[in-house]
Amino acid sequence: MGLPSCEGEILTKPKTQLRPVVREWMRRRYKYGVQLHDVWTENSDGIDLGPSNRHWKVGAPLRRPAVKTVFRMRNGDYMCQYLLNLHAKNPDTVDPTCPLGCPFIDSWRHTFLCEKSGVRDLVTARHNRACEIVEAAMRQSGHQAWMILRNYGKVDGGPEEKTVPPWMLGWERGERQVPDKPDFVVIKGWRRTWPPPEGPVMHVKDADEGEVSVSLVLGELKYADDIDMPRKHEMAREKYAPLIRQLAEAGWRVNDRLATVVVGHRACVSKENAESFTILGIQTQRKHTELQEKLAKSAAEWAGYIVAHTRRYRAKHGGGGSAAGEGGLDTGGGGRRAGNRGVPP
Numbered sequence: 001m002g003l004p005s006c007e008g009e010i011l012t013k014p015k016t017q018l019r020p021v022v023r024e025w026m027r028r029r030y031k032y033g034v035q036l037h038d039v040w041t042e043n044s045d046g047i048d049l050g051p052s053n054r055h056w057k058v059g060a061p062l063r064r065p066a067v068k069t070v071f072r073m074r075n076g077d078y079m080c081q082y083l084l085n086l087h088a089k090n091p092d093t094v095d096p097t098c099p100l101g102c103p104f105i106d107s108w109r110h111t112f113l114c115e116k117s118g119v120r121d122l123v124t125a126r127h128n129r130a131c132e133i134v135e136a137a138m139r140q141s142g143h144q145a146w147m148i149l150r151n152y153g154k155v156d157g158g159p160e161e162k163t164v165p166p167w168m169l170g171w172e173r174g175e176r177q178v179p180d181k182p183d184f185v186v187i188k189g190w191r192r193t194w195p196p197p198e199g200p201v202m203h204v205k206d207a208d209e210g211e212v213s214v215s216l217v218l219g220e221l222k223y224a225d226d227i228d229m230p231r232k233h234e235m236a237r238e239k240y241a242p243l244i245r246q247l248a249e250a251g252w253r254v255n256d257r258l259a260t261v262v263v264g265h266r267a268c269v270s271k272e273n274a275e276s277f278t279i280l281g282i283q284t285q286r287k288h289t290e291l292q293e294k295l296a297k298s299a300a301e302w303a304g305y306i307v308a309h310t311r312r313y314r315a316k317h318g319g320g321g322s323a324a325g326e327g328g329l330d331t332g333g334g335g336r337r338a339g340n341r342g343v344p345p
């Protein structure tokens with residue numbers, strides 16, 4: 001006897017040691033569910049926890065409706081047919097599938113991204129905005145002089161810029177048979193004010209710097225399910241490995257590591273992004289954190305806009321049984337107020 005202990009261990013870190021015990025006790029005592037807790041804790045390895053939880057800290061630069069949206073989406077409190085069905089006294093009376101007629105269970109994810117609610121343009125704009133945020137950080141970190149080709153930012157119906165134009169590989173599109181549209185390609189060493197090179201180039205004479213070596217860095221940005229971000233990195237790397245090989249064979253010096261940046265639908269950011277930021281020339285820890293926070297903030301705001309849009313759309317076009325649920329959800333003014341602001345920035 002003597003020192004206080006927990007399950008045979010002396011208490012040296014009471015919070016850490018007691019947390020699981022108290023959780024288990026509460027689960028039994030109050031019959032609390034732990035499914036969400038398990039999902040998040042078992043899949044948190046890929047998440048950069050600091051910036052991903054920036055939303056609720058004092059001084060967070062986020063409007064309340066966006067914070068609410070993210071909180072609900074993360075915590076199984078996001079109103080969808082599936083949740084209504086789960087909570088219904090008589091589940092037979094509440095259809096858990098999409099009220100717009102998709103043959104899928106209307107989970108939070110489906111409600112959020114259901115194509116029938118016309119969400120596609122918003123999702124594209126969200127992706128493009130995140131690309132702009134990364135590009136701005138690159139330009140502030142030593143890449144301001146270089147040519148950056150980008151495959152985003154043309155939401156107004158204009159043609160997209162080619163990130164691998166014909167001169168880069170010496171072939172026309174369609175001959176390549178490999179994915180050749182990464183979100184951006186940095187031509188390091190080649191000034192943005194020059195006309196593009198005519199073909200593969202390893203060195204260039206620069207009036208200011210003398211002979212400069214030229215190399216390519218490829219980047220790809222993806223939105224994904226927050227608990228599945230490491231796989232998204234892997235998928236993007238696999239997708240563009242053949243292109244990177246072909247560029248090297250064509251005579252380019254090319255970074256064989258694709259810079260993959262992954263952001264979660266529920267406003268988390270991936271831990272692996274840091275490595276990609278370094279590839280993109282963004283060096284310090286402070287800058288990494290700053291960029292992660294900007295991406296997380298943008299994701300949260302867009303989540304707000306998308307939710308507001310889908311709710312309005314469903315209310316108008318036969319949201320069906322979800323109307324009551326939406327009323328319940330919006331008592332705090334959540335997504336609806338965000339929607340009234342109209343066009344996102």
Ligand SMILES: [Zn+2]
Binds near residue numbers: 098100101110
């Ligand atoms: Zn649907």
